[in-house]
Amino acid sequence: MSKITNKDLLDAGVHFGHLTRKWDPRMAPYIFMEKNGIHIIDLNKTLNSLEEASNAVRSIVRSGRKVMFVATKKQARAIVSEEAQRLNMPFVTERWLGGMLTNFATMRKSLKKLAGIDKLMKDESFKVLAKRERLMKTREKAKLERLLGGITDLTRLPAALFVIDVKREHIAVAEAKKLNIPVFALCDTNSDPTQVDFAIPGNDDAFKSIEIITKAFGKAIEEGLSSRKEDKEQKERERAEEEKKAVDQATDKQDA
Template identity: 75%
Template sequence: MANVDYKDLLDAGVHFGHLTRKWDPRMAPYIFMERNGIHILDLNKTLVCLDEASKAIKQIVRSGRKVMFVATKKQAKGIVAEEAARLKMPFVTERWLGGMLTNFATIRKSLKKMSSIDKLMKDEAYLNLAKRERLMVSREKEKLERVLGGISDLTRLPAALFVVDVKREHIAIKEAQKLNIPVFALVDTNSNPEVADFPIPGNDDAFKSISLIVKQIGAAIEEGLSERKNEKELQQQKAMEAEKKEADETSAE
């Protein structure tokens, strides 16, 4: 995992917070100073928090579980969707549907519906439908795809949430808290860091800042996936060697 350093954070503007009048006092431990009416974050603390979050998220992925990315703000959507898709992790970048975690059984029904529409559209019978019916089916698919496309492969609840902007995604965080799902989050000076289990103090409005943090978390996840794959291969190799040894001993008898 390529670790980011102080200069990387500085160049990406991770240290720029909100106007001092918009601050949340609970962010005080992470604030370095105030300049021209804007709070400046302590990047040394950001580095420590980012390192802790990266190590913890890596262990979650290494155990074979999924991390759900959540970011519906304009600046974060693209980079989050791209990184999550690259890592084959679930993501929500359009709209958080209430109950997406706490009422997962209903969400799964919608996912099954989306899957069945997909199968129908590939079937010859679809072409035999009236033009109006085909239009209704494709519109239904588009609607479901837009909201649930990022979680189409999710068969069970994620083991963790990675969130950009805890104020904006407060519903998702509340649902995660109800289910004891740990929350990793990029937290700006206008937010409450206590709602996240692993807060990463940083600018959650600038594209460069979001991109740097998301990619670092992505690198930690990638490392966890790679280690899990290597462990599996090693176990398979040991099992094959044990079988071979057993077979050799049997034939020797």
């Protein structure tokens, strides 16, 4: 995806806010005008905010840490889970379980339970269990997978959150704030942008708007991952050169 322009955002309907009577006054700096009772978002502000957020997330990912994607509204689930999986990042698209961040130890127990059931179901002993017991285990696994499937590889707290709809995901935002985890979020005109660290003003209800912002954010993560890979390769080259140099010096001493 090449650099996003105002026209790209316009075509995706990113500029459409909520009805003026449903607005949050704290979004005023990001509103361009009012038209037919609807607030229109300033797309120049969206582009600037997106660039700022992209620079920050590149730096986070380059250091080797994870960004958790959070979007439980229907029109955002598919695109957000798809992008998170593509980037091998954790995601929550079903329901935010209270304490997912603030009570991470308990969450890890649930993940271990899921791994345990998965291991049991692959074992021969599972076949000899009573039919009712097998059914209960299968249902439990399905429920845990639905709720925790996107965070099975998460061994420690994420370094940041990417959120679609701050109002809807207020519990996730509050938990991140409590733990000083930076939050990047697509904020509509009915949101409070002061609740997050990097507010990207835009329509958080339309699929196309969510898609263009999520993919642009994902591209920044991809660039961060690429830079991390280059850094590691550079360090390996330097290490190999140092080892070769040490071997050459040792050989020279022996020859002398």
